Each structure stands twice: as structure tokens, then as C-alpha cells.
Amino acid sequence: MRERAVQRHDRLLALVRLRGSARVTDLAEQLGVSPVTVRRDVEALAGKGLLDRVHGAVSWPRQRGAGGRAPIGEGRVLGLLAPSATYYFADVIRGAHEAAARAGARLVLRISDYRPEEDPARAEGLLAAGAEGLLVAPGWRGPGDPAEYGGWVAELPVPVVLLERNVPPGGPLAGLDRVCSDHGHGVLLALRHLRGRGHAAPLLVARADSPTALAVREGYAAALRVLGVPEPLPVIDSVPAETDPEGFERAVRELRAAVASGETTAALVHNDVDAIQMVQRLAELGVRVPDDLALVAYDDEVAALADTPLTAVAPPKREVGRQAARLLVERLRERGEGGGGARGSAGGDAVSGGAVVGGTDGEPAPRRHLALLPALRVRASCGAGRGAGGADGDAAGGGAGGEGVGDGRGVTG
Structure with missing residues (x-):
């Protein structure tokens, strides 16, 4: 290439x-x-x-110094490394930009196109552009990517906040600040809603090509345990229809067979794009949503635009960006006041629920792992509130979400 x-x-x-x-x-x-x-x-x-x-x-420009900082007197510069500027991350970026602007800072963006091997070079480009701190969403896809492609983040010479990325406990990135959507909670909202409408064992149809997809799968197993669902059906593996039409057709027919046999009457589908295409194909195969199958999508990026508006879990994308940028600005302020270290793992003031939380006795504030709760947006596809876009009584958290690459494939997470 x-x-x-x-x-x-x-x-x-x-x-x-x-x-x-x-x-x-x-x-x-x-x-x-x-x-x-x-x-x-x-x-x-x-x-x-x-x-x-x-x-x-x-x-190297002498006026920038070894750390790539802008001249004294200019506003702070924040760098944002994202795997995409569309779908999920469009709102994350928008939220970070809003919070940076309110703090008098400038946001500089680099896109990795979900190529984690290129993330270090993109980060170097942000530092070269004068970034004093970084918001980092590595372009990971598989479960082994954090270990294989994540070590460089801990070595960055500036404060770092991870975005929408969880990391293994005890690893080199575990001590960094991070702000994420709690996808496990989002899955639980969806299954609890479907169970409340009388569906005994909702099925999961999901991809396995992104951090969000993996988190949804993990959340599904945990939610079934919480809800006491006995002997759940195996997850149906989904793939993008555009890149693997045969694999997508297999997933649709597997879901149709589960409905036809009476094994399930409800499904959670990750993501919106797959869900809309599945509803269309299921109709051609004689399965009607919501009459034969109650369906909830995970993302709420375009779910409301389907012929039958889809009930969907909505991760709080924009608020993730806002909270992460606020936290990074406070880390930089503390560092400028002599309270923090040089590395990305340095301490500083933190943000909790929108409020800045500082340390005590002149010590840096503890680092934060901030999990924001998704909401459930109830529409017609689950058999309730047809044509309505109101929020379910179980809804928690903020705006809509759904991560994807910029080539239209809608790969989420």
C-alpha cells in the first residue's frame, strides 16, 4: 500500500x-x-x-523546544489520535473539540485508519505539531492488540488520556487516565428491556473486529448471568455485508433459523448498519420485525432512520470526548504548576461527573478510570412505542454512538 x-x-x-x-x-x-x-x-x-x-x-524549531511546545503566551495545544473521524468517533472528536475550545485550547487531530502499527508515528506528528498532551484512542481491533501495539503509549513524554479503550489490569497502560463508555451496562439495559417485554432468551448477533464488539460480547455473557438466563444460545458471528456478503448471509439465516424454531423471539444486534441490513433481509425471508422478532441495535448512529425505527443502545460518545479533554487540560494545568511528572502517567486534577477534582495537601489527584453509562432509546423494533423515539425508563447516560472506520463499512468499536 x-x-x-x-x-x-x-x-x-x-x-x-x-x-x-x-x-x-x-x-x-x-x-x-x-x-x-x-x-x-x-x-x-x-x-x-x-x-x-x-x-x-x-x-527542530528552536522556538518550540525539545518537547514540541508552542511559544509561551499561546493557548494550550491538545493532540487527539483517533482511528477514524466518522461514525463513532465523529461525536467523540466533536465533544473533545468543544471542551478544548471552552478551556482556551486548540485541538489537533491525527487519524490512524485502524492501523495500530502506525499509531506511534501519528502521535509523533501530534507532538511535532506542538501538542502538550494527548487524547489517544489506538487503532486496536483484536484482543491481542493492546499487548502488541500499546507499549509506546506509556512512554510518551506528555500527559495522556485514553479514549474508549480498556486495557488489561497490571499492564503498562493500566495506570493511565482513561474515559470510556460502559458497554457492559449498555448490553444489560438492552437485555433487561427485552426480558421485561416477555422475551426469555435474547440472542446476540455481533462482530468481533473491534474493542466495542469485544466489549459487547463480554457484556452479553455477564448480563445473562445477572438476569439468570439459563443455557443461552451461542453468539451469532456477524460480518460486514459489503466486504463479506456470504458471511453476512450465513448470519442472517442462522438468526432466521433460531426464530423459526422458536429458540428465540428477540435479538441484540451490533451494530446499527448490520441491524438495518438484517431487518431488510429477514423481511425477504419471511421474518417480520417486531412481529416475529423484537430487535435492539447497538450504536444508535443511524438506527432511528430504518424503515422500522430501531430501538438502540446509545453510548455517550460526545460526553466521552468532553470529559477526556477536560481531564487532560487539568493534568496540563497541574503539570504547569509543578505538581505533576513528565510522563503520560503523571498525576493531576481530574474530572468526575463534569466537576474537577484536585488532590489534597498539594499532591497530584489520583488518576481516573471514568466509565460513562450508555442510554437505551426505545423505538418500534422491540414492539413498544412504534414510530416513537422516546427514551426507555431504564435509560442512563448520554448521546448516541457507534464507532466505525471511514470507508463506510461501519466497523464498530
């Missing part, structure tokens, strides 16, 4: 930041491109004030 200019720029900035200065010919050799390409890149980056040019060489 051909490297994009922004990716090459990030690698170039990382090399210069590490060395302090470098010759254009040396950079061309290390980047694997021609000197002409490097000169063109240097000209573009120097025009933005990110590099200084000196007689066939480039150097």
Missing part, C-alpha cells in the same frame, strides 16, 4: 525531533524516498512552522 504524504510527514518529523537536526539526503535514505520528495515535504512543513531549514539540512 502506497504511503500517504501525511504519514511520511509524521515519520520525517519524528526523525528530526529525535535528532534535533538532519541532512535532507540522510532523511531521504531513511524514509525510502527521493531527496526531491523530502525537499518538497520539508518546504511544506517549514511553511507551517514545524521545521527550520538550514543549508541542505533541517532542524
